[in-house]
Amino acid sequence: MASLKDLKNRISSVKSTQKITKAMKMVAASKLRRAQEAAEAARPYAERMESVMAGLGSSAQDTPGSSPLLIGTGKQDVHLVIVATSERGLCGGFNTNIVKGARAHIEKLLAAGKTVKILCIGKKGYAVIRREHKDRIIDLKDLSAVKRLAFADAQPIAQEVLAMFDRGEFDVASLFYAKFQSVLVQVVTNQQLIPAPLAELADGDIAADALGGAAYEYEPDEASILEDLLPRNVATQMYRGLLENAASEQGSRMSAMDSATRNAGEMIDSLTITYNRTRQANITKELIEIISGAEALK
Amino acid sequence: MTDTLHLEIVSPERLLKDVEVAMVVVPGTEGDFGALPQHAPMMSTIRPGVIEIYETEASAPEKLFVKSGLAQISDTGLTILAEEMIDLDTVDAAELAANLAKAQEDVNAATDDNVRGLAETELAWMTALSELVS
Numbered sequence: 225m226a227s228l229k230d231l232k233n234r235i236s237s238v239k240s241t242q243k244i245t246k247a248m249k250m251v252a253a254s255k256l257r258r259a260q261e262a263a264e265a266a267r268p269y270a271e272r273m274e275s276v277m278a279g280l281g282s283s284a285q286d287t288p289g290s291s292p293l294l295i296g297t298g299k300q301d302v303h304l305v306i307v308a309t310s311e312r313g314l315c316g317g318f319n320t321n322i323v324k325g326a327r328a329h330i331e332k333l334l335a336a337g338k339t340v341k342i343l344c345i346g347k348k349g350y351a352v353i354r355r356e357h358k359d360r361i362i363d364l365k366d367l368s369a370v371k372r373l374a375f376a377d378a379q380p381i382a383q384e385v386l387a388m389f390d391r392g393e394f395d396v397a398s399l400f401y402a403k404f405q406s407v408l409v410q411v412v413t414n415q416q417l418i419p420a421p422l423a424e425l426a427d428g429d430i431a432a433d434a435l436g437g438a439a440y441e442y443e444p445d446e447a448s449i450l451e452d453l454l455p456r457n458v459a460t461q462m463y464r465g466l467l468e469n470a471a472s473e474q475g476s477r478m479s480a481m482d483s484a485t486r487n488a489g490e491m492i493d494s495l496t497i498t499y500n501r502t503r504q505a506n507i508t509k510e511l512i513e514i515i516s517g518a519e520a521l522k
Numbered sequence: 523m524t525d526t527l528h529l530e531i532v533s534p535e536r537l538l539k540d541v542e543v544a545m546v547v548v549p550g551t552e553g554d555f556g557a558l559p560q561h562a563p564m565m566s567t568i569r570p571g572v573i574e575i576y577e578t579e580a581s582a583p584e585k586l587f588v589k590s591g592l593a594q595i596s597d598t599g600l601t602i603l604a605e606e607m608i609d610l611d612t613v614d615a616a617e618l619a620a621n622l623a624k625a626q627e628d629v630n631a632a633t634d635d636n637v638r639g640l641a642e643t644e645l646a647w648m649t650a651l652s653e654l655v656s
Contacts, residue, residue: 265536375534443552443566452567
């Protein structure tokens with residue numbers, strides 16, 4: 225049985241752990257609010273971009289000679305999987321879930337005989353994926369120096385991806401990230417970046433709504449505008465994904481730290497009970513010793 | 523029937539402007555154009571240049587420098603999607619000169635076409651900006 229001193233030490237150590245997790249939860253909560261605001265602020269741009277793309281894209285999709293960013297290279301052989309995870313740990317199942325999703329996708333592609341290249345954004349996912357797919361990882365983008373995600377952070381990554389596409393290093397690119405739904409729910413999402421997934425957009429009424437049915441004048445012309453827009457759309461989608469990811473990370477961390485704080489509280493309670501019982505047992509034992517000693521002297 | 527133009531300027535990070543104005547002059551790729559209320563629907567890409575926003579017909583224009591973007595005029599107004607934007611009043615001449623020199627250097631130092639392309643865009647942008655400031 226643990227001595228009183230040991231129990232006391234354990235209680236105080238759990239208490240200080242609880243203080244840390246509580247502080248982390250609070251920090252995550254305020255960061256989450258900021259990340260959510262950023263994600264919300266980025267929405268108008270992405271939405272407008274989407275509507276313009278949908279409007280322009282649906283008409284250009286059937287035109288031969290459109291940009292390969294829109295219609296693809298005609299092949300599906302080499303896939304680039306971009307896995308966006310966090311730079312820090314202690315955020316519950318956040319990274320595990322994304323990596324799990326990405327891994328299932330990679331496995332499926334490999335089973336289908338495709339070549340897979342992986343681009344990691346964030347150290348945490350890299351560490352896990354490296355174990356299995358070391359040769360397939362082409363790069364790791366470290367965003368740990370970034371405090372507040374700006375468009376300027378996403379743009380260079382997008383540009384690099386586009387440059388690789390231009391050199392014909394892959395045919396299809398998709399981005400794995402966690403979409404923020406609530407503090408408790410983050411959905412791992414596989415978003416296709418290249419070729420632009422216009423089929424989904426054009427399906428709905430978005431395309432029709434986007435241009436309001438009006439006859440537009442184009443300057444210079446539809447094709448050139450689209451040409452200009454497509455690379456920017458990739459950067460926008462990537463930025464959006466990273467923002468969602470940042471919000472999800474904080475949300476996930478917040479709930480993880482919340483349950484850690486609660487667990488620590490429960491642990492402290494049960495340890496305190498053990499401590500009190502042990503102390504009482506010791507007192508009783510000493511009393512019995514004194515009494516029986518006195519009895520023996522009679 | 524409205525006699526003002528609804529202007530929205532959106533950057534990837536946030537909605538920068540959402541106002542009613544009298545006129546906006548946009549630097550389109552094929553030439554500047556002025557957008558007045560009830561302009562016919564059109565879409566144009568934007569070259570590096572200055573967007574002039576006239577809040578009322580008589581007021582002095584507010585000038586914003588954009589790097590690139592897309593202008594869309596629809597029934598609901600003018601929407602400008604722009605990645606980078608600078609308020610002309612906040613530009614520091616010395617800093618700009620340094621940036622310009624650096625951009626020039628980047629172009630000279632570029633080894634492959636891709637990097638050079640990027641650097642050249644940057645340079646064109648800087649040059650346009652410095653011409654405006656001086």
